Every structure is written in C-alpha cells, then in structure tokens.
Amino acid sequence: MIRLDPLTRRQFARFRGTKRGWYSALILMVLVASTAVTELLVNNRALVVNYQGEWHFPVYADFKPGTTFGLDYAYETNYRDLKAVLEQSGDGFVIMPPVPFSPFEINSYDGQFAPHPPNAAQQHYLGTDTAGRDVLARLAYGFRIAIWFSLVLLVATFVVGIAIGCAMGYYGGLSDLIGQRVIEVWSNVPMLYIIIIIASVITPDFWILMGLLFIFGWMGMTWYMRTATYREAARDYVLAAKSLGASDGRIVFRHILPNTLSLIVTFIPFAVTGGIGSLTSLDYLGYGLPPPTPSWGELLKQGTDNLDSAWIVTSVVSALVGLLVMVTFVGEAIRDAFDPKQHTTYQ
Amino acid sequence: MSLLKITDLSKRFPVKGGVLKRTLGEVHAVDRVSLTLEAGETLGIVGESGCGKSTLGKTLLQLTEVTDGRIEFEGVDITHRSRRALLPFRRDAQMVFQDAYEALNARHNVARILSEPFEIHGMPGPHDDRVLALLARVGLGADAFHRYPHEFSGGQRQRIGIARAIALAPKLLVCDEPVSALDVSVQSQIMNLLMDLQRERNLGMLFIAHDLAVVKHLSHRIAVMYLGQIVEVGPGDALFKRPKHPYTRALIDAIPVIDPDQAQPLKPLEGDVPSPINRPNGCAFASRCRFATDACRQTRPVLGPVDDKHQVACIRADEIDLSAF
Numbered sequence: 001m002i003r004l005d006p007l008t009r010r011q012f013a014r015f016r017g018t019k020r021g022w023y024s025a026l027i028l029m030v031l032v033a034s035t036a037v038t039e040l041l042v043n044n045r046a047l048v049v050n051y052q053g054e055w056h057f058p059v060y061a062d063f064k065p066g067t068t069f070g071l072d073y074a075y076e077t078n079y080r081d082l083k084a085v086l087e088q089s090g091d092g093f094v095i096m097p098p099v100p101f102s103p104f105e106i107n108s109y110d111g112q113f114a115p116h117p118p119n120a121a122q123q124h125y126l127g128t129d130t131a132g133r134d135v136l137a138r139l140a141y142g143f144r145i146a147i148w149f150s151l152v153l154l155v156a157t158f159v160v161g162i163a164i165g166c167a168m169g170y171y172g173g174l175s176d177l178i179g180q181r182v183i184e185v186w187s188n189v190p191m192l193y194i195i196i197i198i199a200s201v202i203t204p205d206f207w208i209l210m211g212l213l214f215i216f217g218w219m220g221m222t223w224y225m226r227t228a229t230y231r232e233a234a235r236d237y238v239l240a241a242k243s244l245g246a247s248d249g250r251i252v253f254r255h256i257l258p259n260t261l262s263l264i265v266t267f268i269p270f271a272v273t274g275g276i277g278s279l280t281s282l283d284y285l286g287y288g289l290p291p292p293t294p295s296w297g298e299l300l301k302q303g304t305d306n307l308d309s310a311w312i313v314t315s316v317v318s319a320l321v322g323l324l325v326m327v328t329f330v331g332e333a334i335r336d337a338f339d340p341k342q343h344t345t346y347q
Numbered sequence: 348m349s350l351l352k353i354t355d356l357s358k359r360f361p362v363k364g365g366v367l368k369r370t371l372g373e374v375h376a377v378d379r380v381s382l383t384l385e386a387g388e389t390l391g392i393v394g395e396s397g398c399g400k401s402t403l404g405k406t407l408l409q410l411t412e413v414t415d416g417r418i419e420f421e422g423v424d425i426t427h428r429s430r431r432a433l434l435p436f437r438r439d440a441q442m443v444f445q446d447a448y449e450a451l452n453a454r455h456n457v458a459r460i461l462s463e464p465f466e467i468h469g470m471p472g473p474h475d476d477r478v479l480a481l482l483a484r485v486g487l488g489a490d491a492f493h494r495y496p497h498e499f500s501g502g503q504r505q506r507i508g509i510a511r512a513i514a515l516a517p518k519l520l521v522c523d524e525p526v527s528a529l530d531v532s533v534q535s536q537i538m539n540l541l542m543d544l545q546r547e548r549n550l551g552m553l554f555i556a557h558d559l560a561v562v563k564h565l566s567h568r569i570a571v572m573y574l575g576q577i578v579e580v581g582p583g584d585a586l587f588k589r590p591k592h593p594y595t596r597a598l599i600d601a602i603p604v605i606d607p608d609q610a611q612p613l614k615p616l617e618g619d620v621p622s623p624i625n626r627p628n629g630c631a632f633a634s635r636c637r638f639a640t641d642a643c644r645q646t647r648p649v650l651g652p653v654d655d656k657h658q659v660a661c662i663r664a665d666e667i668d669l670s671a672f
Contacts, residue, residue, distance in 0.1 A: 005454045006495050177368075236450040239410055240511065244464050245437035247430065254463075258454045 011262065014337040021333020024326035032151075035144040042140040044102040046079040050092040059097075099123065101134035103141040103294040108132055115309045127311040129302050133292075135315050141294035143319070145206070150275030153210055153217070154268065160218040162257075162264065165225025170233055170252060176226070183219045191216040199287040206289060213278055221267065228260040262338035269331030273324050280320065296320055348422045350551040351384040351407070351519055356416035358399075358406045362624060372624045376402040378575035379416070381650070386518060387549040391566030391583070393559050393598065397620065399575040400555045401445075404521045407553075408442055409433060420519070438468060441512035443541075445524040447504035451496040457482070457507060458492050464514040481510040485540060502533035506540065513544060520545075521553045526561060538565055559598050563587060568656070571595045574623055574631040577650060581657030589669075591659035593636050596669045630661070638667045 004012070016022045039059050040047060049056040051069045058064055058079065066073040069082055070091070083094035100123055101107065107128060109116060114132035116124055126135040164183075168176040195212050198204065204212070232238060233256060241251050282288035283297020291298065296316055303313025358377040361370040376399040384390050392400045405411050407418055409425065418426050425436050444450035451460055461481055462474040470477075475492075482491055485506040496504055505525060512520060522541060526534040542565050545552050556562045562569055563583055570580040571594060579592040590596045597616050618635040621627050627634065629644040636643065640663070648660040 005456070006497070007454055236444045236446060237452045239405070240442070240444060240450045240508075241452075241463070242410055243408055243437065243440075243442045244467050244511075244515075245430065245434045246463070246467050250467070255452055259452070 008261070011337045015333050018333035018336055021329045021331075021336075024329040025333070028326055028330065031143070032147055035147060038140055038144050039097075041097055042099040042101070042103070042137045043097045044079065044100055044105050046083070046094045046096050048095040049079070049082070050094075051086065052091055054092075099125065099134065099136050099140070101137040103133060103137040104292055105134070105137075106132045107134065115306065115312060117309070118311050126315045127309070129299065129312055130306055130309070135299070135312060138294040138299055139296070139315060139319050142296045142299065143323070145289070145294065146276050146279050146296055147272075149206065149210060149279050150272050153213055153275045154271045156210070156214045157218040157271065158221055158264065158268075160214075161221025162225050164218075165222035166229045166252060166256070168222065169226040169229025170248070170256070172230070179222075180226075183222055186216075187219045189216060195282065196285075196287050203290045204288070209279070209282070209288060213275070217278075220271075224263055224267070225260065228263050229256055232256045232259050266331070266335050266338055269327045269334060273327045273331075276320075276323065276327075349383040349419075350386045350388075350421060351553075352419040352422075353380060353382050353407060354417045354419075355379045355381055356403070356406060356418065357414045358402050358411065359414045374623045375399075375575045375626055376623065377406055378626075380572075380575075380577055382570060382577065382580065384519070384551045384553060386551050387545070388568065389545060389552040389554055389566045391562030391569040392553060392555045392572060393557060393562050393569060394572035395557060395620070397623075398572045399623075400557075400572050401523050403572070404442065404523050404553060404555050408440055408521055409436070410442075434468070438515045439517050440519040440521070441515070441517040443505070443508055443512050443520065443522040443525045446528055447501065447508040448496060450508055451504060453496055456493055456495050460496075460507065461510055461514060464511060468515060477514070481514055484513070484544075485510040500533075501529050502537060505529060505533075505537050509537075509540060509544070513548070516548065517550070519551045519553070521555070523555045524557065525554075527556060527558065534561070541565070560602050571598065574620060574626070576631060576660065578632065578661070579657075579659045580650070581653070581659075585654075585657050589657075591653050591657070591664045591669070592632075592661050593638055593667070593669065594632050638663055 034041065043059055045058040047057070047059055049058060049069065056064065056068075058077070063076050065075060066077045069077060069086075071077065071082065071085070079094055079096060080100050083096060086092050086094055106114075107116070107124070108114070109122070114128055115130050116122070116128040116132065118125060118127040124134055124136075126139070128134055129138065164179065168179045191213075194216065195204075195209075198208075198212065202208070233251075238251055238255055241255055246254075279288060280295075280297040280300065283295040284301050285297075286301070288297055289295055296319065299312065299316040300320070303309075303316055306312060356377060357375070357379055359373040359375055362372045362374060363369065364371045378399070380403060382390065392403065394400045402411070406413055409418070409428070413426050416426070417424060420436055420440065425433065428436075455463075458475070458478055461478040462472070465472070465474045465477060478492065479489055482489060487503060487506055487510070491499070491503075491507070496507070499507065509525075520541075525541065526537050529537060538561070541552070541554075544550060554562060554566055559569075566583050568581060569583050569586050570577045571586075571592065572578070573594050579586065579590065579595045586595060587599060590599060616635050621631060621634055627644065629642075629646055630636070630639070630648050633639040633643040643662060646662055648662045650658045650660045651664075652658050653664065
C-alpha cells in the first residue's frame, strides 16, 4: 500500500475541490484509458461475427478473406457489407464497433465526391475528409498518437531535465555555471528549422520526431529544478540529514526531490499541452508524421484548405480546443492545490 | 585528551560580484577560534546575531567546509575528510537545531525521521523498538510514532529533534539555540531534558545561544563571541562575577533584572558592529568600547590567561576596572 504523506493528501483533496479541474481530469483519464481499446470502438472489422453457428472475432484475428463467410471474393471481408448480407440471409449476425470505419479506409459512395458531409445513415458521424476517410476514425486514432507522443515526451524531458537541474542545484559551483551557459546556448538553437531540415532529408517516424523534440526540449525543466534544489538544499532538514552522514543520493532522493514534488506536478499538464501542440503544428506544416498516419495537424490542414467542407475544420478544432482546455483546467487546479501560500503558516 | 579540540578554526565565505563573479572579499564568519571541550562538560557560546556562533557550530560538525584550522575529536584530526571517513564522527557528534520544524522533513512521519539515523549507519531493521525507546526517552508517547511534524507543538518538535540527535548515542551534542524559538514555559522543559541527557550519558555539549541567562543556567564554561572571535572564555561564575572584557560586561548588564528595586537604567552599547568583510586591524570591539585607546585600534588582541581557566582577549584587561562600569 502506498502511504501518502498528509501534505500530499491535503493537496489532493484541494485538487478535487476544484470541480472543473477534477472533472476534466476524470474525462481525460477515461479518454487516455480508452486509447488502449480504440480498436474496439473505431474499426472497420467486426467485433463479433456469428456465421453458420461459428464465432469469429475479427478485431483481434488475422485477415479473413470474404470466402470465409461465403462471399465471392478472396480479399479482406467488408464487414459492413457482410452485416447486410447476413441480415438478409439469416445465416448469422455481425456486431460492428460504434464507428465502423478504419482511419485508413477510403470510402466512396455512388454519385458523390469526397469529402462526404456527416451522415448518420452512412455512420459517418463527423463526415469524411477529402480522401473519403472517416473524420471521427481519424480523430480517434490521431488522439491516440498525439496523447501518447506527448506523455512519452513528457516523461523523457522531465527525467532528464529534473536530473540535470537537480545536479546543478545540488552541486552548484563551476558545474552549475558551465551547465547554465551550455543550456542557454542549446536553448537558442532554432528547433523548428532543425526539424524542417531533418524532415526534408529523412521521413521522420514517431520515435525520430520524439527524439528531436526531446533533444531540444529537455532544458525547460532544468531552470525550475535548479532553483528549487538550491532552496531545499539550504534548509535545516537537509543539514540534519547531512549531520547524520546521509549520502548525496539519499539526500536528493529521500529529502529534496519529494519536497519539490509540487513543482514537478504543476508543470505536467502544461508540458502535455505543449507536446500535443508541437506535434499538431509540425503535422500541420507537413514536417510531422508521414501520411497516411492519422493526425490532428494533417486534418487541420485539410480543414483550413477546404473551408466549404466545414465539418472537417469544425471537428478537429473542437477536439483540439476541448482537449487543450481540459488539460489546462487540470493544470490550473493542480497549481491552486499546490500553492504553498494557502496552507503553510510561518511560525 | 579532550573530547573536542579546535585550533585556529576559521570559516570565511567569499563575497562575489561583477559579471565574472570574481571574489571581491571575504566574510570572516569564524576567525581563528580555538577551544576545547571535555566529556560531560557544557560549553556555552554567546554573542549577538551574526557574530558567527552558529557558523562555528556548523563548521566544527563539518557541515560546511573548514577554511583554515584543525578540529580534533578524541585526539583524531577530522578536518577535510570524505563523507565515508566522517561516518564514525557523525555517529559521535550530533546537532540540535534552532527551528525544529525546519529541521524535520515535513513529508516524513516520526517513525521515518527517527529510523533514518539507524538506516544511514547500517543497523539491521526494523527499527520500531529503537524509535519507541527514543520517543519515551524524550518524553513523547508512542502515539507520536505515525504522526507528522506539523501535528506537534514547538516543544514537541524540538523533542523529536533531540531524539534524532541522541539516536546514535553521540558523545558530543551541538545545540544551536535549541530553545530560543520556544515559549518560556517550554524552554525550561527542553533545557531540563538536555541537562538530564547530558548527565545520563556524559555528553560533551556545546550550547549556542544569544541569551546569557539561559547559557548561565546550564553551562560549566562560557565563551563570549564577537565578530567571529572568542573575546572571553571562562567558568560561568567567574565570567559573571568578574568579567574581564567590556563586551562581556555589556552583555551581563543587558540581562533584565526582575526586581524593580534593583533594576538599573540600561546602558546600551552604542555604535555598530564593524563589517565582517572589512575587519578593523585592531580590536574588533574598539568602535563600541568606552575604554578603547589608539593602541586598541591598532593591535589585535589575542586570548590571554586571566587565571588558569579564565581567558580574555583585551589588551587593557588588567588596567580597566569593569566593576565600576
């Protein structure tokens, strides 16, 4: 069992007290958790097929040719059609996910040109993009990529930023002075140009893009950690630990870091919005993840290029604004909960 | 062999400034201090704010680096040692801090705070029994075990601080104004606890305070510090009855007298303490001393014997008559 110290418990209670932050956090947690099962919610493969008394679970199975279900083709079964066929023949039934489209699937309808407007009968709840791919499907898979990109980037930049900042603050002296200058110089490297140059030479994938954003993004946290460590290291409880003979590692990990927790937690939501924002803008500019990766930035680009198909830009902007506002609400609530002025008194 | 012997200990802090962070000068926080402490003895150190008495305590415990001088503990030189080499000394010498709340990690409960000394010194756990014994010794109940520092009163927190300090059965305890942040009623409880512990364990104690009355109550010997130097040291009685340094005399006069019939008009010291960066060449106290002569302003006094236990750093100590102040 994790025993939270009362300070953390009190801060958590105060966080819950800020309603919009707490509800945003709950919604975000559900959304992030749902990315584990996006395939079950948005997919062109059926969840369950019962054909002539046999059960099939195509979402987590291999490719099944149409002939499996008595259809006259050997390429992958179109489960939406199969559903209609089985309903007529009575040989079985098909349960489709709520959004029965894949983000890569190009849908065409007789007598219409893409983009198709939202149409509940076709189950394109948010319409399709200019290539005929379902907007909701692309939003869902784009969200999965963006949020995990942002979370992994967050962990990487925080681990390195905190470690370096903490070391600079704790050891001080020349290493601190040199470290600061190096970081200042490094911070002034124009990240966007570097990424554009690299993206024009190679096609960046998820990890390369993350690596680039990480290499140019870990510095932010060092400043705050450096100052916080300086402040904590000068306090008497650290001196007391030192007089007991505690090692540097013990002092940093048992004493200083737990006491800078509020600072670290406060920055997390803002780092998440930053990560999502970076990925989306790079995709928008065309230097992000390669097509046809589902991406909000690419969708945004399509939307602004096709303003007469207003459903594209409306969907993606609402999703983006909604997500960023929720994360910001969480950030605000955390900041208020951890505000030291509200629950400490000077003796 | 003394428990603790300090020879010419100095601690200077560089003053940096300018773009290139050059060293512009030095603050002489502790300036060539020598003293000894025997087992079972309490040495009180008094002086006004900023005179370097806390820095002296922290420096002799090697919590900040020694600039100059030598510290011997039980005859062994412990100056400039690595953390590992200092571990045995850490076991034997502990500190009680002024602000107990600052000195306790607010995120650790009492059990964790008091187990830490045993963990650091590699004793096999669990430490619960040891912690409970410590709590009992400092007069706290077993219910304190799972509680956090903010749940205690100031006096109770100081008891926790003392419990941590005596956890490893030290031989030397440096008490850095342990009662000055407490209510008067609680002060005497904590002082009694410290005195009991000292008698019980034959502790050598360095008791730092700015309040001469407190120090007088529990010290065998008293050292008076002024601007980083010891100006007078001697047995408590001798120092109070026959002070030899004008500064000591001024400190004694500043103790409030409760009986209004005996109260005398206060004769506060005039002038300011000189800057510890640009120390005067002569006696540091000369700028505020009514007996100062030109010789005082030019020659730096050194501690010299008054009798075999009493020493003073004043070149006019024999001439001036402080009883007729």
